[in-house]
Amino acid sequence: MSLNGTETAVVPVPTKKAKTKKLRPARKQVKPGDVERKETPQTGKEYNIWYNKWAGGDREDSYSNKIKSQTRCNVKLDSGLTRANTTGMKYCCLFFSRGCCPYGWECEYLHTLPDPSTALPDSSKDCFARDKFADYRDDMGGVGSFNRQNRTLYVGRIKETGTGLETEEVVRRHFKEFGEIEHDDSETGWAVKVLQYRSVAFVTYKSELHAQFAKEAMACQSLDNDEILNVRWATEDPNPVSKVNEKRRLEEMGQAVIREKMDPKVVDAMRTIRALEDGDVLDADGNLIENSTMDADEEEEEEDEGVDRGTKRRKLDVYEEISTPPPPEEETPKSIGLLSADTMDSLKYFSEIRKRNGILPPTALRAAPQKTSAGLGLGDYGSDEDD
Known part of the structure; x- marks a missing residue:
């Protein structure tokens, strides 16, 4: 009702609803036959399946022998629903992390980043369901070890085109796509360390699962330049402060x-x-x-x-x-003569009992007999009755 008496309609204002992100079916990253299988050139006499390279030749594969990956995972475009979302599979697809899964929504594994809040069924396996080992390889490659929680990656063969901070920004921009990076007290506030003039960087994630995914996703990839990265597991930090902080963090996680x-x-x-x-x-x-x-x-x-x-x-x-004060001690009767106090009490007790029962006292306490004559009494000495 208005002031002039005319009725006015009240138009409801629509409220904004919270947007819920829904996953669409995962797309097929490549078509069968698009990716050409290229084998590394033979540099030795025997192929070592543990280190995935030729043995008996050079000590280490040279820079020219590394082959750049033909595909790369784009998490925003490639993530989606697969059959694993209905079957309850908790492990991610290894080929999805490398950007070359041809199955898409028909894949039996997850096509998303691993969730740190979801515990894996087996702690001795990584996020791709591969078995871990007791020790790391000598070159710190491979799946990793189940004896230590490692969240840091070693990134080698980086082409530096600027200062250390610029290179650090480039590394962080490429690696943050595959997980949340740890914060620290450095100048930039991120746990990304670049060793200038050595073409080496260290990236620390908050979760080991994200480090496992990023290691496979960035292997043999390139940053802003045409380099071929060498991504490995980082060795343990020898800094005692870092060891104490890591131990405290693991204890807090266990308590939680x-x-x-x-x-x-x-x-x-x-x-x-x-x-x-x-x-x-x-x-x-x-x-x-x-x-x-x-x-x-x-x-x-x-x-x-x-x-x-x-x-x-x-x-x-x-x-x-x-x-609390101790209770007062009772006064113990003192001993008289050769007999103790307990013995005298016992004798008194038995004497009272004898008196009540009418028993005469012992012979030693009887009265002496009266003498009839006042003579010498020779009969008393030689009498046969007395012993």
Whole structure:
């Protein structure tokens, strides 16, 4: 209703709906027969299937012997739904990462980047379902090792056309397509290190699965120039600070996984039992309430991280023993003569029993007989009755 008395229609304003990204069926990256299979030229006498090169020739394949990859994966265009999305397969397609899968939506493996939040069925396999080994190869190539979580890639044979920061930007731009790169305290804020004038770079991802995918996707590829990259696993960082940080990160990840697997009711029950053992008080939410009656020494001990719970319990027991005075000792009767006090008490007890039962005292305590004559009493000495 308007001011002039005429009715006006109210037009509802459409609200914006959140866009949900839907995957379309994966496209076929290549057609059968498009990719020509080119074998590396023979540089030795025997072919080593472990290192995937000829042995007995040069110590290392020269730069000219490397063949540039004919295809490359484009994650935005090539990602899509496959049969693996309906069958429950958790592993990615190896040929999809290399950009040469001819099956597309008919593939039995995933055509997407690996999801770090989804755990693989077998930890001894990589994201492509290939078996890992106990040790790395001498050239740090291949699938990798299951004894160490490696998230860093070694990228060699880079053509540097500018400063170190410019080269680092080029490397990061090409490698960030295949996963999220780790942050650090460097000038750029990214864990991409370039060794200037040595044509070497190190790229660290947040997830090992992304590092596995990027290693296959960028192998024998090129950056902005016409180079052929040599992508390998990086060796362990000898910096002690990095080792401590990596150990702390793995421990936090393990604790987070265990916390998710446990029942919250069991966690609350364990927290309550521990509080009862330590003498702490918890509120309704399970948080610790500081006890005002605690001594200052005990508070300092709790603030100290190096004191374990067992030590605190022993100290509390000692404090309770000191605070409660010992009971007064009963006065023990002193011994009289040759007999002890216990022996005298026993004799008194038995004498009372004899008196109650009407038993005469022993012969030693009887009265002496009266004498009839006041003579010498010779008969008393030579009498046969007396012994």
